[in-house]
Amino acid sequence: MTSDENIMSLDSVxxxxxxxxxxxxDATIRLFDKAGYNIRKSSRxxxxxxxxxxxxxxxIRAQEISRYVEKGFFDCGLTGQDWIAENESDVVDVCGLVxxxxxxxxxxxxxxxxxxxxxxxxxxxxxxxxxxxxVGTTRRYLEERGVHADVEFSWGATEVKVPELVDAIVDITxxxxxxxxxxxxxxxxxxxxxxxxxxxxxxWANPExxxxxxxxxxxxxxxxxxxxxxxxxxxxxxxVLDQILETLPALKNPTVSRLAxxxxxxxxxxxxxxxxxxxxxxxxxxxxxxxxxxxLNKVIP
Numbered sequence: 001m002t003s004d005e006n007i008m009s010l011d012s013v014x015x016x017x018x019x020x021x022x023x024x025x026d027a028t029i030r031l032f033d034k035a036g037y038n039i040r041k042s043s044r045x046x047x048x049x050x051x052x053x054x055x056x057x058x059x060i061r062a063q064e065i066s067r068y069v070e071k072g073f074f075d076c077g078l079t080g081q082d083w084i085a086e087n088e089s090d091v092v093d094v095c096g097l098v099x100x101x102x103x104x105x106x107x108x109x110x111x112x113x114x115x116x117x118x119x120x121x122x123x124x125x126x127x128x129x130x131x132x133x134x135v136g137t138t139r140r141y142l143e144e145r146g147v148h149a150d151v152e153f154s155w156g157a158t159e160v161k162v163p164e165l166v167d168a169i170v171d172i173t174x175x176x177x178x179x180x181x182x183x184x185x186x187x188x189x190x191x192x193x194x195x196x197x198x199x200x201x202x203x204w205a206n207p208e209x210x211x212x213x214x215x216x217x218x219x220x221x222x223x224x225x226x227x228x229x230x231x232x233x234x235x236x237x238x239x240v241l242d243q244i245l246e247t248l249p250a251l252k253n254p255t256v257s258r259l260a261x262x263x264x265x266x267x268x269x270x271x272x273x274x275x276x277x278x279x280x281x282x283x284x285x286x287x288x289x290x291x292x293x294x295x296l297n298k299v300i301p
Contacts, residue, residue, distance in 0.1 A: 014054035015203070015212045018069060018077030020062035021046070024195065027099055028078060034223035034297045035216075054212060063133070066091055066198060075203035076213050082109060082172070082193040086137045092199040095217045097224060099195060105174060106192040109134060112159075112184040113168045122188055125149045125168060131161045132170035141190050159184060222298035229299055230273045234283060234291040235259065235266050243286050247279055270299060 019028055019039075029039050037055070041048035046059045060068070065079035066089035076094070084091065098106060111130070113119045119128065125147050131154040132138050139151050151170075154161065158169045159182040168187065173179055176186060197217050203209045236244045241256070244267060248254055254269035267288075271279075276293055283291060 013056040015056075015075045015209055015216075016073070017055060017057040017216075018065040018074040018079070019048070019057050019059045020065060020078055020195075021059040022061060024062060024078075024100065025059060031097070031099060031220060031223055034226065035219040036298075037219075063087075069198050069200050072200050072202060074200065075209055076197065076199040076216070078195055078197055080107075080193050081196045082134060082137065082191075084196060084198065086134055088136075089198075090201070092201055092204045094197040094199050094213060095221060097195045097197055097220055099224060100174060106194045107172050107174050108192050109137075109170060109172050109190045110176075110179070111168055111170050111187045111190065112162075112179050113187050114163045115183045115185050117163065117167070117185075119168060119187065122147055125187075128167035129165075130168045130170060131158050131166040133158065134170055134172075138170045138190070218300065219298065222300040225299040225301070226296040228273055229270055229296055230276060231268065231294045231296055232271050232276065232291070233266065233268045233294070234288045235264055236283075236286070236288045238263055238265060240286045240288075241265060241267075244283065244288060247282050247286065249275055249279070270296065 019025070032039050038051040039048045039057075041059065048057055048059065050057060058074070062079045063083050063086070065074070065077040066084045066087045068074050069077045069091050070087075070089045078097065081096075084093075100107060111122070111125070119125060122142075122145055125142065126149065129150045129152065130138065131152055133154050133156075135151055135153050142149055142151070152166070154169070158171050159178065162169055162184065169184070170190065171179070172193070179186065197220065199210075199213050203213070232248070234244075245254060248267070248269050249271055250269035252270075254267050257266045257268075259266055280291060280293075
């Protein structure tokens with residue numbers, strides 16, 4: 001047994017978790033921070049410090065996490081559903097977490113060819129060469145559609161390999177900007193993907209571990225739910241209360257509380273951040289006072 005495995009088997013650790021290293025690393029640390037977990041690591045360390053003695057983690061490539069969760073090296077982990085499918089991992093899908101290094105939209109795995117390529121349909125890929133990091137999934141996708149192509153593994157910089165080295169690529173994109181910058185066009189979108197929080201089946205069957213993993217999932221989802229929302233507080237006369245409530249697009253019914261002056265109330269609501277700029281002037285026109293917008297870390301429905 002290696003020293004790392006000895007460390008990860010400490011009795012004080014309840015749940016061992018795999019964090020994605022690379023493009024999702026900083027975004028994952030920020031997400032856990034909003035969920036209430038302080039994660040710190042040095043640039044050369046793969047083992048972070050976590051301010052929860054029941055958690056122990058490692059940063060490894062997202063491509064590998066589902067395999068290590070399946071084998072039990074980790075009790076749970078965060079990785080893309082694309083890599084779960086690529087590895088054909090038998091794990092528990094706890095929940096989805098749509099986040100990335102730049103946005104909160106799903107990424108897409110696409111087949112792309114040079115802008116001036118004569119490849120215009122999927123069938124045109126018969127006999128062609130394709131470079132991708134997602135070899136197994138790409139082969140299965142093409143075979144299911146009767147396309148027989150030479151799919152080779154790409155170690156990186158996939159976009160620069162066409163047309164000199166291969167005829168097409170399969171790559172992941174959010175906006176398509178990088179593909180366009182490299183004079184590539186999307187031939188077909190294979191599927192969309194986002195981060196999944198997964199668990200080892202034996203760990204999931206352990207009531208204590210499962211409870212800890214479920215609590216983590218709840219707080220991570222709550223942190224994501226809060227990303228585009230803010231809290232809004234204001235005071236208003238009872239005479240315009242109905243109009244105020246009609247103006248507020250609250251997550252649920254706003255909270256209305258009595259003030260010392262019986263003719264006035266305090267109103268508090270959770271709203272989408274972007275609508276505040278539209279409704280704040282209207283609320284002021286209706287006579288609202290003391291309008292305060294404040295950030296949220298977590299929203300638990």
